[in-house]
Amino acid sequence: MRLPVEQIGHTNILHTAAVMPWMLWAVDGYLRNGARRRGVLLVVLIALQVFAGHQQTLVYSLVLAGAYAFVMSRSLHKTRPTYFAWAAFIVSGLALAAVQILPTFELLRNSLRATATYEFFGSFSLPPRFLQTFFAPYVLGGGNGLMFRAPYIERPFFGEYAAYAGILTLMLAAFVMISKRDTRTKFWAAVFVVALFLALGRFMPLGLYQIFYQVPLLNLFRSPARHMLEVQFALAVLAGRGITAIRSAERSRSITAMLIGIVVFVITCMAVTWFRPAAFHLSRDVPINVLRAPELFLPVFISLLSAIAFSMFVRSKNRRALIFVFAVLIFDLFIYGSGSAWRTHSPERNSELWREPEAVTFLREHQAQDASTRFRILTQDQVFDPSLPISIVTPEGFDFSLQPDIYMMHGIENAAGYDGFGLSRYSRLAGDMKVWGELTEPERTLRGDSRELDLLNVRYLLTRPIAVSAPKTFPSAPARYGNQQFADTDLGLSPIPSGQRLSFNVPPTEVDRIALLTSLNWSDVVPDHIAVAAITLRSQDGKTFDFELRAGDHTSEWSYDRPDMRARIKHKRAPVATSYSVDDANGKFAGHTYISSFALPAKTVITSGSITVATVKDAAQLSLTVGRISLANGAQAFPLRSEWITKDSSSQAIPAPSVTVSSDQRWKKAADFKDVSIFENARMLPRAWLANEARVLPEAEMLQVIRTGKFTDGKVWDPRQVALVEGKIDFNSSSRDANASAILITHEPNRVIVGAKSTEPAILVLSENHYPGWRAYVDGNLVDTLRIDYNLRGVTIPAGEHRIEFVYRPKSVLIGLVISLLTLIGLAVWWNLGTEPFAIEGG
Structure with missing residues (x-):
């Protein structure tokens, strides 16, 4: 299977997924004879999955195991109490792992993932084009670099979308779905279809994935493509059942096998020819044909070899044919990376990892x-x-x-x-x-x-490290859009959000205009003629020239021609520079960039400039993508290089570049190595210090003070003197003791001890996260733990010499431990009871 190999960097995913087959085995065992040991084993395996550490895979596994238990119970005509037994097993497994689950939920509440946007929820959805990789894994490029070298042409992180499970796996799975349609086969076929549909995520038709976003807990997980784990597991189970069905069949199914082989072979051929992406190309500059690219001819060869092995096995059913089937399947998976990933994905002997x-x-x-x-x-x-x-x-x-x-x-x-x-x-x-x-x-x-x-x-x-300084000359301008000349490639800049600014410095150059290729994002509510950005050019003699970039006149929404966007957009389409095809969850449409140019009143020597994105009412997510910028003088164009462009906040002054680094600057060069430069921070604060004043500020204002180093009245903030707090505390400001000290005595993951000395009352600030569960003791007495400077930990101390101890004793862990122990005791008692939960009926 390709997916586990590609996910080898996410060891917790693999560890959690590895327990899933054992859970299903425990379910089958309990269904057969109702043995309590199998029920206890199932509970333990669920807890083990929790401890394996990947919550998303855990939830998917529990849903799969629960569905399997429900379906198989119905097929065996179990009584209703059986369904309650499965629910009890799942709840008990989670309770057994409560010592892990409760702290994890506490962490979740305080994390960036406490809430998730739909964009986050739908990220890493499986693009429909990747369905081709069931038959030809590298038809989109990629590969291990040994035999398969075609450049990858799709979205990043191929491992999240890997679908390949082997051609013989598909043939065997198809065979059992045709020839042995019992409850188990139907269940795993349904798992394959449903999980594959869920993997599409935001690419589902009619926006159906929006419904799943409303499901609590599930809506915290991104990467719906990880449902491919269930897809490939279902294929593996069906393939295994296919082998069993072939060997136990009373009559030959050679015609069925031949048809399956032909169909899979034809689909494979179509995947590497007719349906091959137009952007597919080789690493060398030669015309593309199937025989030149192993990414294209190997799937055809393996499909043909698999069809032969499959037909031979169905026809003869003997051990030699079965060995040949396994040999072909192993060769298939090995050649596509399952056997070479250790070489291509592992650090070499001389790696710094060792x-x-x-x-x-x-x-x-x-x-x-x-x-x-x-x-x-x-x-x-x-x-x-x-x-x-x-x-x-x-x-x-x-x-x-x-x-x-x-x-x-x-x-x-x-x-x-x-x-x-x-x-x-x-x-x-x-x-x-x-x-x-x-x-x-x-x-x-x-x-x-x-x-x-x-x-x-x-x-x-x-x-x-700074290897080579940025080039000082302008690149060539071979591309022409709307009578303006540009570089032949985009700058590669990320979108500029509202209120932020791009700045650039250029070699002094006489110009008479500036031209841009731009597009807007999230701009459907922006009306015509509204200024969405301010363009400023600065001349060598200190003059500035300002221009407005307006929606509908100079730039427009990049997805202007998307049907739903056209129905609601409030500005016209500006002159189009470039167009490109888009095929995503919103359908097929053309995306655009737009051309604009602005003339100077006279020829001027320009040295720098900036583009500041405006804040537009009702367009909170508005951003501007700048593709290319050119200065021009008559017929001569001067495209900007990306190395000359920087990003800053619109509220900041544009710093004038200096030639030398003075000794009193904040960052001083400390060392230079082959791959790393090290700078020392001259303004670093110690791990612990004493402040003699507290100032109450709301969260937003507190962050602003920290980020600017100044209070709203312009006074400079000294963290060593003033501690910022969110609410009134029992502390009166005091005069500063110049000889006050705070010394770190012990620093352990769950325990920190600080020695403090001051002739005046003070606030001890510890540069560690304020987090639930930390308790503070001053000279052995429990005191309130304060949140200082937005998220640091602190306490107030009286004058004198004191020993302050911070200890991590979270209630979530203690409560979880009690629940886990009580569950363990309950399981032991239940195991030793004599009565089985139900009598076995059916087959």
Whole structure:
């Protein structure tokens, strides 16, 4: 099966899925003889799935096991109490794992996934085009790079959509559905159809997936394509039953087998010829034909070989034919990656995974210099120069040394990390950090006056090194749209949301106009002639030139021709520059970019500029995609390079680029290695400190103070002096003790001890997450734990010398442990009772 191989990076998915067959085996055993040990085993297996750690796969498995138990009970004419028994088993399994489930729900309530938008819920839906990969797995490109080298042409993350289960698997499954239509066959056939339909997600016809979005709990999971796990499991079960049906058949079904083989062979041929995507191409520049591409001719060959093996087995039913069937199937799956993934997907011997990275050695040396001072790092897979605006273009390739979870393996705390249940408040405090550790607004967080990273005790920033400076010359302009010339490729910029801005610096160039290719997103409510962006050009002599980019005149909605959009859009279609075909859940339509140009009053030497997206009433999600920008002077065009463009907030001043990095700047270069540059944060705050004043602020205003470093009256905020709180606390501001200290004594995952000394009452601020379950003790006395500076932990302390201990004792774990223990005792008692729950009837 291709899917488990592609999901090998998600070990918790595989661990959870691996328990599912055992659950079904326990269900079958309980149905046969009603043995209590099988019921207890089922309960234990459900709990084991919970502990395996992937909630989505757990829910899908429970639904599948429950449906299987219900259907098979009905087919065996069990009595109604049997249905209650299955429900009791599932509830008991969940109760046995309550020690894991309750803390997980507590985490969920505080995480970014507490709620999910429909866009998130429907992400990673299975595009219908991927149904071709049931017959030709690499007809869309991709592959292991050994034999299959055609470039991948579809959406990212092929592993989420992998459908291939082997040609013989399809033939055997089809055979049993035709020749042995008993309850089990019908059930697994229904599972295949229903799970495949669910995998389509937002590609379902008539928007039916919207209905599933209304189902509590299920609407928290994204990637409906993961229903392919049930699809492939159902195929495997049907194929196994097909082998059994063939060997036990009283009469030959060779004609049926021949027809199945022919049909599968013909479909495979059609998949690699008539239905092959037009964008499919080879890694070398040669004409495409079936015999030149193993992605195309191997499916045909394997389909033919599978049909021969299948027909021979159906005709003879002997062991040799069965061995040949298995040999062909193994060869089939092996050649498509099931046997080579260990080579192509595993780190090589010289990989940094097997040794200590140079950056880790550097950080450990600095840790050893002052063992009493703890600090965090922040990794960002981005080129960074403190003296220049941060590029908004995502670097190409994969830099192992900057993956956030790597450093935790070496005992170095990272303020970033890949965390599917990232805390929502922490995310907002840490620069609106995404669940994979990327900053949403790196310009604000790294180069502005923000104190976000300072509060989080970030001492070192690890980024990609600056290999080569950006080119200083304009590229060629071979593309022409609407009498304007552009570069031949797009800039590759992400959409600019409302209120944000692109800035660019260019070599001084005399021009008479600027031209753009743009499109709008989520702009259906924007009326005609409304300014959606402000364009500013700056000349060498300091003059500025402003232009308005208006909806309907200069730019329009990218999906203007989508039928539902045309029915409600409020602005006209601007002059079209480029069009492209779109085939998604909303149907087939043409997407567009739009051409616009703006003339300067006279020829002027331009050095920089910006594009600021407006905030439009009722269009909260409005954003602008800028595809290409060209400056022009008569017949000569000067296309901009992506390296010259940066992104910042519209409320920030555009920083003037400087040539040198002075010693008093925030980020100082500490080290340079092959793949990593390390900068030291001169404004880092310690892991614990004492403040002598508290100021009550609402959440939104508190975040604004942290992100700007200033109060609304313009006064600079000093976190060492003023602690920000959300409500009134029992503390009176005091004068600052210049000799006050807070020293970290013990730092463990569930226990932190700080020694504090001050001649005045103070607020101890600990740079750790405020989270339910943490209790604070001052000199052994329980005190209230405060939320400080939006999401940090703190307590008030009187004057003097004190020992403050933070201990993690969550009620969710304690309550869950009690429930789990009581369930375990109940199971033991039930197992030892003599009466079986029901008598076996039927076959």
